[in-house]
Amino acid sequence: MKSRGLFTRVMLVLGLIFLYVPILSMIVFSFNNSRLVTVWDGPNSPTLKWYGALVHNGQILGAAWLSIRIALVSATAAVILGTLAGMALARFGSFRGRTLLAGMTTAPIVMPEVITGLSLLLLFVAMSQLIGWPKGVGAVTITLAHITFCMAYVTVVVQSRLTGFDESLEEAAMDLGARPLKVFFRITLPLILPAIASGWLLAFTLSWDDLVITQFVAGPGSSTLPMVIFSKVRFGVTPDVNALATIMVLLVATGIAISTVWMRYRERRHARDLQLAAAANL
């Protein structure tokens, strides 16, 4: 018993080192003075010059701004569609088309991205031939593609949150005469709000990060940040990408820290409310 506990614990520590060493090495070398990236130039490092170069790189800034806009719209639309799908799958029992919907919301999660990307582009080409829209590929087609694969993830998150709660609260509200829309906004929505929030963040990250599908449905003049990064790093390591990676890791870490603290606070407040309610009933 003891020895196996030791083995799995050692594996866990080694695995975590494996997960974090590459990220740490990017952060360290973003402060390196040498252009050779992996050779540490002791006397002149650490330096912030790659961060300075980043601020003046119009191509990267423009691509980042485009990526942010696409991710904001995609995540929001994906959350709306994914919440509807998750509600239908978790609450409507068996209805016609259920198997179809369930299948179409899980398949995009594992589907190889080259296939999704190719099929979406061919759809847009066929559509523009048939109905004259879209008139070429760009930010609009990228957004449509992102909504489609992001909503699958949101559906799973919302559906699993809803199956965790039984329907008795919603049924009670219905029995008391509340209309379905009111039940949704007063009961269901507050219950699944954490799932919707994490689904939105997940969708934003996936959209912000996607390269392969985007490459298929992007056109000239609509290069997202991952596309710019990919074309830079395909031909080797560049120090300003290390700086960019460091900034992104910092942003994510801050965001996660804030959301963790907020969730803890909410949970604690919730527990206190319950205690107060219990005390009031005594």
Place this chain on the structure above:
Amino acid sequence: MPLSQRAGRRLVAGVPTLWLILLFMIPFLIVFRISFSEVRLAIPPYTPLISWHHGSPSFEVHWSAYKFLFTDSLYVSSYLYSLKVAAVSTLCCLLIGYPMAYAIAHAKPSTRSVLLMLIILPFWTSFLLRVYAWIGLLKNNGVINNALLYLHLIDHPLALLQTDFAVYIGIVYSYLPFMILPLYANLEKHDPALLEAAADLGARPFTAFRRVTLPQSLAGILAGSLLVFIPAVGEYVIPTLLGRTDQLMIGRVLSDEFFENRDWPVASAVAILILLLLVIPIMLFQRAQRRELEGAA
């Protein structure tokens, strides 16, 4: 159920269904159709999907794209190579991920959430940049070679980048959380009393693991393996940045056919052949997912 409520429900289920039919299902039908057309110099570069003869539609079926795939050994070999890479990477993920998930499931509840957070955190940082980080570690004058040279363990740098090894590292690194999370979700539900009972009956720890824990965790193993294997078969970024240049994976072949050769029918045929291979794993995954999402309720 009142009429308005039924209409409301139809709307709630109908809108996402319609969206996915239009942007997920129909695109596959188009890919399927284009794989049976011929390449030509036009915009778009394939023979029309439907041709009209005296006012009635007719579908011309060309097999040339498929014939081409089976006559050129490049395609067959990259197909098999992708299978091998995906299978080996999935196995490595399982061998590394299982003990990690086990250790997390057996940790104290307070440590557990921190450990899970540490597993998920890298997933929130850019996938592309995490793969890119390995170039800096693996290349000839990279961190690993420099460290080994400094320690006098090797005399000249090892060729690590652009090898099968680098692709395995890249895939295992990127997909490990997808293996650990379903395994953890499964292992966490196990009743510790079963292991105690096995120990009381004289089973050695390894026997107890093999006869009690392992059979119970098969569902988690299956879910994790599918989450790694299916996307790994069509992986594009990792082999392009870290892999060999003399042996491409099938996802890269598809993308090259499309972007470099502008042969849309062949690219579509490659997509259909990948899907044929993945149809059973994808259906298994959907069944596992359904059980996970609905069986618990």
